[in-house]
Amino acid sequence: MTTLKTFLLDNEEKLNMYTTAISKVHVGNHPEVHEVKALYEEILAEVKQEADATALTQAFDRLVTVTDHYEIPGDTCETFAAVYQDLENADKLYRAEVVA
Structure with a gap:
């Protein structure tokens, strides 16, 4: 099992709950949270299906763009962060696994 897969499966319950929560609470000021949630779900599904490692590059690249390099907005909560x-x-x- 890859490190990424282990990380995502270990944090799946929390991330499912948190992405749902921020999609409800912060959508007014941060409509991108819906896309963040969808991208997370896409990545998780691909990892569970053991897709080719490079198949996730586009989703992670999009996450970087949508989140402005994972910059946490000042008007959000700890869950968002x-x-x-x-x-x-x-x-x-x-990226460490793909490059390695």
Whole structure:
């Protein structure tokens, strides 16, 4: 099992709950949270299906763009920050595995 897959599966319950929460609470000021949630779900599904490692590059690249390099807006909560931090960690793990 890859490090990315382990990380995502270990954090799946939390990320599912948190991405749903921020999609409801912060959508008014941050409509991008819906796309962040969708991209996370796409990445998780691909990892569970054990897709080719490079198949996730586009989704992670889009996450970087949508989140402005995982920049946490000043008007958000700890849950929002946790989502961005976890997704950034997943991105780093992914890129380390793809490059390695």
